[in-house]
Amino acid sequence: MDLFKICPKCCGSANASIAHTVGTLIKVNVTCELxxxxxxxxxxxxxxxxxxxxxxxxxxxxxxxxxxxxVLRLMNFMNIPTISHQTFFNHQRHILYPAxxxxxxxxxxxxxxxxxxxxxxxxxxxxxxADTPGHSAKYGSYSMMDLKQGVVLxxxxxxxxxxxxxxxxxxxxxxxxLKWFEDNNLQxxxxxxxxxxxxxxxxxxxxxxxxxxFDVWHVAKGLKKKMVKISKEKDCKEVGExxxxxxxxxxxxxxxxxxxxxxxxxxxxxxxxxxxxxxHRGHSDQVANCLHGELVGHDRxxxxxxxxxxxxxxxxxxxxxxxxxxxxEKLSPIHQTSDVEAFHxxxxxxxxxxxxxxFHGMQCRLLLAAxxxxxxxxxPQALTKDGVARYSIQFPKYKSGGYITREKxxxxxxxxxxxxxxxxxxxxxxxxxxxxxxxPMPTPRPLCAAFTRPQKTDAIQAMKSRFRKAEI
Ligand SMILES: [Zn+2]
Ligand SMILES: [Zn+2]
Numbered sequence: 001m002d003l004f005k006i007c008p009k010c011c012g013s014a015n016a017s018i019a020h021t022v023g024t025l026i027k028v029n030v031t032c033e034l035x036x037x038x039x040x041x042x043x044x045x046x047x048x049x050x051x052x053x054x055x056x057x058x059x060x061x062x063x064x065x066x067x068x069x070x071v072l073r074l075m076n077f078m079n080i081p082t083i084s085h086q087t088f089f090n091h092q093r094h095i096l097y098p099a100x101x102x103x104x105x106x107x108x109x110x111x112x113x114x115x116x117x118x119x120x121x122x123x124x125x126x127x128x129x130a131d132t133p134g135h136s137a138k139y140g141s142y143s144m145m146d147l148k149q150g151v152v153l154x155x156x157x158x159x160x161x162x163x164x165x166x167x168x169x170x171x172x173x174x175x176x177x178l179k180w181f182e183d184n185n186l187q188x189x190x191x192x193x194x195x196x197x198x199x200x201x202x203x204x205x206x207x208x209x210x211x212x213x214f215d216v217w218h219v220a221k222g223l224k225k226k227m228v229k230i231s232k233e234k235d236c237k238e239v240g241e242x243x244x245x246x247x248x249x250x251x252x253x254x255x256x257x258x259x260x261x262x263x264x265x266x267x268x269x270x271x272x273x274x275x276x277x278x279x280h281r282g283h284s285d286q287v288a289n290c291l292h293g294e295l296v297g298h299d300r301x302x303x304x305x306x307x308x309x310x311x312x313x314x315x316x317x318x319x320x321x322x323x324x325x326x327x328x329e330k331l332s333p334i335h336q337t338s339d340v341e342a343f344h345x346x347x348x349x350x351x352x353x354x355x356x357x358x359f360h361g362m363q364c365r366l367l368l369a370a371x372x373x374x375x376x377x378x379x380p381q382a383l384t385k386d387g388v389a390r391y392s393i394q395f396p397k398y399k400s401g402g403y404i405t406r407e408k409x410x411x412x413x414x415x416x417x418x419x420x421x422x423x424x425x426x427x428x429x430x431x432x433x434x435x436x437x438x439x440p441m442p443t444p445r446p447l448c449a450a451f452t453r454p455q456k457t458d459a460i461q462a463m464k465s466r467f468r469k470a471e472i
Contacts, residue, residue, distance in 0.1 A: 004041070007032035023083035025051040047428040050095075054083045058091035059424060062364060063417045065350035089358070097360050099423040103416065104367040107374065111151055112184055122188035123147045125215070125337040126177065128170030128196070129344050131362070132353055137166045138447060139362050142173025143343055143370075144181075147192065147335040150377045152343055152370040154180050157363050159444040171198040178207065192332045194218035213332035216254045220247040222327075226318055236311040238303045242276055246319070249275075254331040262329035269328045273319040277312060278304035339377070346373045359443040371416040379409040 004016030012034030019027040019040065031038040044053040061071050068088045075082040083091075115122055125147045130137035137160060144154040156176040158169040174193075181188065192213045193199055203212045224243055231240035253268045267286035274283050280290040292299075305312035318324070350372070351357060351365040382390045390408040395401070454462075 001028075004028060004030045007035060007037055009037045010035040021081050022051055023054040023087060024057060024081055025053060026081075047425060050091075050428055054087060055091055055095065055424065055428070057083055058088050059096055059421060061088065062092060062096050063368060063420055065365065065368065067352075067355065089361075092358075092364065093360050095424055095427050096420075097364050098427055099420050100364050100367050100371075102427075103419055103423060104371060107371065108153065111146070111153055112186055115186055121190075122186065123190045123192070123335050124153070124188050125192045125335065125340045126174060126199075127193060127337055127340045127344065128173055129347060130166065130169070131351065131357075137169070138356070139359075140166065140169025140173055141347070141362075141366055142170060142177050143340055144177045145337075145340050145343060147337070147339060150339045151374050155366050155370055156180070157359070157366060159359060159447070161447050161450060162444050168198070170196055171202055174199055174202065190335075192335055192337050194337070195222070195327060211260070212330060213260065214327055214330045215337040216251055216331050217336060217338065219327045219331060220250045223247065223250065223318070223324065227315070230311070230314050230318065233310075233314070235309070236314060238305065239311050239315055241303050242305070242315070246272055246276070250328070250331070253328065254333050257331075258333050260331075260333040265331055265333075266325055266328050269325070270320060273316050276305045276315060276319075277307050278302075342377070343369070343373050368416075372412075372414075375414075375416055376412045379412070381407045382410045 001016055005014055006012075007014045007030075010032060012032050014030050014032045014037075016028055016030045019029045021027070024044065026043040028041040028043075029038070030041060042051075044051055046052060047055060057071075058068075060066075061068050068085060072082055072085065072088070114120060123146070125145045126142060128140055128142050131139040131141075139160070140158045142156045142158070143152060145152050154177050156173045158172045158176070160166045160169060163169055163172045188210070190211050190213065191203065192215055193203075195214055195218060200212070203210060224247055227239055227243045227246065230236050231238075231243070249272045250269070253265050257265050257268065264286060267284045271283040271287050271290060274280070275290055280292075280295075282288065283290070305315055347366060347369040350369040351362060357365065384390055392406050392408045393403050394406060395403050
C-alpha cells in the first residue's frame with residue numbers, strides 16, 4: 001500500500017484503500033490530497049470481463065486433474081484470497097469445458113482423417129469404466145481405442161438414470177460409440193473387448209459384420225480365479241501349481257493362431273487337458289501331439305494330475321467346459337486391450353473413483369485424460385547423457401519381494417494444456433459468464449430428480465422423533 005501513497009501526477013501525498021477483492025483480484029482506489037487526481041488500480045488484468053488470475057486458478061485446477069475442494073481449502077489455510085467453489089463451477093461450465101470439448105473434437109477429426117484411406121484397417125479395443133467400485137455407479141464411460149496406434153478415438157459418458165440400471169451403462173456406452181463411428185463414416189471390422197454378457201449379445205445380434213474377439217488377459221483372469229477356487233478344495237492343492245502354465249498356454253493358443261481360426265484355437269486349447277495328465281500324444285485330428293517336444297529335467301518331474309482323482313476331474317471339467325470353449329474360439333490373436341486398461345488408469349488420475357463430479361466435470365476429466373493419454377502413450381525410452389537406454393527396477397506387491405525391470409520413458413508432456421489455455425482466451429472474448437444462451441452440452445437430469453423431496457421441516461421432525469423413540 002506504501003506504493004500508492006505518492007501521486008503519480010504531482011508526487012503529492014495520496015490516500016489509498018482496498019475497494020474490494022474478487023477472488024484473487026484486489027481493487028485499490030487512490031485519490032491525491034493535493035491535486036485530487038484519482039484512479040483505480042487492479043492487481044491483475046481481465047480476460048473479457050473475467051479477472052485473469054481467477055480464471056488461471058480454475059483452469060490450473062481442472063487441467064491438472066486436481067480437486068477444487070482441496071486446492072481452494074489449501075489456499076484458505078494459507079490465507080491466500082481465492083475464488084469460491086461457485087466461481088470454479090461457473091468457469092468450468094462456461095469456459096473451461098467448451099475449450100476442452102473444442103480441442104478434443106479437433107483432435108478426433110485429425111485422427112479419423114487417417115482412416116479415410118481404405119487400405120488402413122481399424123482394429124478397435126473397447127471397455128467400460130464405472131466411476132465407483134461395485135454396482136451402484138453414478139457414471140459409466142465407454143472408451144474406444146485404436147489398438148494399432150494406441151490412440152483413444154472416442155469416449156462416451158453415460159449417467160445411470162439414462163438407462164435402466166448402473167449395469168446397463170456399459171452397453172449404452174458402446175451403442176453411442178458405435179453411432180459416433182457410423183456418423184463419422186468410419187468403417188471397422190474388428191472389435192476386441194472383455195466378455196461383458198450384454199455386449200457380447202449385442203455385438204452378435206446387432207453388428208454381425210464386426211468380428212468380435214475377446215481380450216486374452218480377461219479370459220485368462222476368469223479361468224485363473226476358478227482354478228484358485230478349485231485348488232482350495234480338499235485334495236485339490238496340486239491344481240494351484242498348474243495355474244501359471246495353463247494361463248500361459250491360453251496366451252500361446254491366441255498368439256500362435258494369427259488368423260484367429262476358432263477351430264484351430266479350440267483344438268490347441270483342449271490339448272492342455274491331456275497335457276496336465278502327462279499325456280502328450282493323440283489329442284485330436286487337428287492337434288495330434290503336444291508341440292513342446294521331449295520333456296527333460298524339471299519339466300518331466302511336474303506334479304502331473306492323476307486321472308480319476310478329484311483334482312484331475314475338476315480341472316478337466318473346467319478346461320473343457322462349453323462356456324470356456326466358446327470364449328477360446330474368440331480369443332484375440334494379435335491385438336489385446338491392455339492399452340485400454342492403461343487409459344483407464346490415466347482416467348483415475350483425472351477423476352479418482354469415489355469422488356462425486358458434476359456431469360460437466362466428469363465429461364471434462366474424461367476428455368482431459370484422453371488428451372493426456374494420446375499425447376503421452378507413445379513416449380520413447382529415456383536415455384542417459386551418454387545415450388544409453390534407461391531402465392528402472394520395481395518391486396510390485398504382487399511379486400511379493402520379486403522385481404520387474406521396466407523401460408524408463410522420457411518425461412510426460414502437457415502441450416495440450418497450452419493449447420487449452422490459448423483456447424480459453426478466444427472463448428472468453430466472445431462469452432460473458434451467466435449470459436451464454438446456449439447450454440454447453442445437454443446434461444441428463446440429476447439422479448435425485450426421480451425422487452420425491454420431502455418438506456425439510458417434516459424431514460427434521462421425523463428424524464427427531466426417531467431419535468426420541470431410540471432413547472426410550
Ligand atoms: Zn496529485
Ligand atoms: Zn504336453
